[in-house]
Amino acid sequence: MEITLRVNGVPRKADVDPRMSLLDLLRERLGLIGAKKGCDHGQCGACTVLIDGRRANSCLALAVAVDDRDITTVEGLADGDELHPLQAAFIEHDAFQCGYCTPGQLCSAEGMLGEPGPSAITEDLLTDPGLTPDEIRERMSGNLCRCGAYVNIVTAIGEVAR
Amino acid sequence: MKPFEYARAASPAEAVRGFAPGTMYLGGGTNLVDLMKLGVAEPERLLDVSRLPLDAIEQTDGDRVRVGATVRNTDLAAHPVIRSRYPMLARAVLAGASGQVRNVATVGGNLLQRTRCTYFQDVSRPCNKRRPGSGCPAIEGDHAGLAVLGASDACVATHPSDMAVALAALGADVHVTGPGGDRIIPMPGLHRLPGDEPERDTVLEPGDLITAVELPPPPPGASHYRKVRERSSFAFALVSVAAVLDVRDGAVAGCRIALGGVAHVPWRAERAEQALIGGPATGEAFLQAAETELEQAGPLPRNAYKVPLARNLIVATLEELAP
Incomplete structure (x- = not known):
């Protein structure tokens, strides 16, 4: 399925299997490997990103279900060379x-x-x-x-x- | 994970029309997606209802509050009306899961998370809930966290929601739409005991969709939600209690007690309530009422501790609420 996300302010299109988690989309398709796969069941928080500004476990979010959302990962926290x-x-x-x-x-x-x-x-x-x-x-x-x-x-x- | 189709519904009516055998509704997904990863849930089609326009909390006629089914747990607990008028509900929601999960989990989905145990979530093991007739290894095995009230020979799983325990004490109405039309199910009537059909957690029929939870006016008296667990945060209840106590001239004029972590359902302690109404609001009366309720308990060897734990938690909570 074709989806469009804004990831760290940049529009990104992707064609994804409905089974793909947001975490796998970020890490394996968009090259954003900051968010980590720890437990992959929402229990450890290593995959936490912001979805429309709210923190969420990206391992429990299906990529198709966050179509059109704003995603912020750890890569998007700093302002250029200036750390958050x-x-x-x-x-x-x-x-x-x-x-x-x-x-x-x-x-x-x-x-x-x-x-x-x-x-x-x-x-x-x-x-x-x-x-x-x-x-x-x-x-x-x-x-x-x-x-x-x-x-x-x-x-x-x-x-x-x- | 088994392949599935994904679609999004634009209205509750469209969701119900679009429901077919093999379909599951998707809310926040914090339980369903997890169960799909484990191979426990294998829908052929997910119908995403998380974006339905059911995300309002509004006052309705008769001093009631209607909470839409897609309201996120975080927003329910943070809402000024819930914090000020239904503090027991706010506390119950805040006692559940983590900040990340509460941001995503919906009110409808919280109610419809599966009643479960570790064997239910392990497809290599038998489980009457997952595969009817295959057996229940929890009864002989690890049942330390499982049910002591209303369990059957087929299933001793517990419903893990904290929110549902507060809603059971409040007697909230669950609004449902479905192929058979609209109806209202008063809590705690949504969930069912396992009996010989543990695969059914609730009384809902295929295609039924929760659209809202309507809170009655807050019952008079003081209320509280207390939860006992193995670590102080982000863990299911071993036992929890939602209680409302209204004492006038030293006598109990009104009382609501619901227990979590002890049954296949949020357990309304009606026997304890009946024992207290009209009597004195003393520690002795609270103890007798709790024991009256727990006479029905049928603990297993490794969860017998829950009976005195529930008794003591009921007594301590009521003593805290008594003037």
């Missing part, structure tokens, strides 16, 4: 070891910073709790890091959230 503030903070705070989960962590954090409302741990549903370390941990629970760099990931995201 989250990227700079991840480097500054040593927020990764092997780096495999990092593109998903970055895209997830970028989406999370724009999400309104409370989280599961917010005490008062009607008051903005601010992004405390506990709030960041809860809101980022869809991204696993097997190196266990969580402490520095939370610090890096917290710095950008301020």
Whole structure:
């Protein structure tokens, strides 16, 4: 099936099998290998991209079902040679070891910073709790890091959230 | 994954007209696409209903709130009316899955995610739900997370939705359109116990499409949703409870209790509710009510812990809600 996406601001056409995931389309057809295939079942978050500005697991999205959507991958976060503030903070705070989960962590954090409302741990549903370390941990629970760099990931995201 | 055709419906009527045997409706896909990758779901055709114009949350007559079927879980939990008037529902939605999944998962799809267990998701193993008559390895095997209420010899799987537990406590109406016309199914009536037909999770007929969930006016009293799980986030409930308690002059005037993680359905604890109405709002009364409900439990060796866990969670939640 013929689909058209805007990927990191650039219109891209592709002829895809309905079985193809957005993740496979990005990695295998469009040459964007930032998003990673970890579990391929929506449980690890390594494949996280932004679909119309909202973070999502690209492994669980069929490419045909995101026809006409705006996709942002980790490759689209930086502005030319200028790193996105989250990227700079991840480097500054040593927020990764092997780096495999990092593109998903970055895209997830970028989406999370724009999400309104409370989280599961917010005490008062009607008051903005601010992004405390506990709030960041809860809101980022869809991204696993097997190196266990969580402490520095939370610090890096917290710095950008301020 | 088995090859399939893909089409997109422009209206609910077009979706229902376009439904044929072998078709499955596609919402956010967070459960269905996963099951297709596992070879558990093998539709010949996906009819994408995720872009239907059913994404509004609006106040309707009689102080009710209508939530369209394609509203994303994130948007439901963040909506000011849901946060202020239905906090138990907002909390239940926020307790489910991850930020990424909630951004994509629809209200209709959340209700229609499969009642399941690890054997259902493993095509190398028998499963009465996946292949009727093939057997249930969970009963002899790993059932630590599975049902203690309403299970059958054929199936002990649980419905994993948190949102559905809150909707069951609220008594929300599920609006359905289908080949047989439109109808309304009050929660918790959408889901069914496994009996000897565990392949059927719900009372829906082929081609039926959920168009909305309508919330009744918030019941009087205080409400809460509590979830116990093996890790503090992004895990299914071992046991969860949605509860509403209205106490006047020390007596229970109104009470709603629904349990998650314990049955093939979101389990409305009607016996506990009946035991409490009109009586004192004390810890002793809460304990007796919880025990009355759980007398029906039929745990297996490795999930028996869920019975005292459910009892204690009911009591703790009600004590928190009591003035």
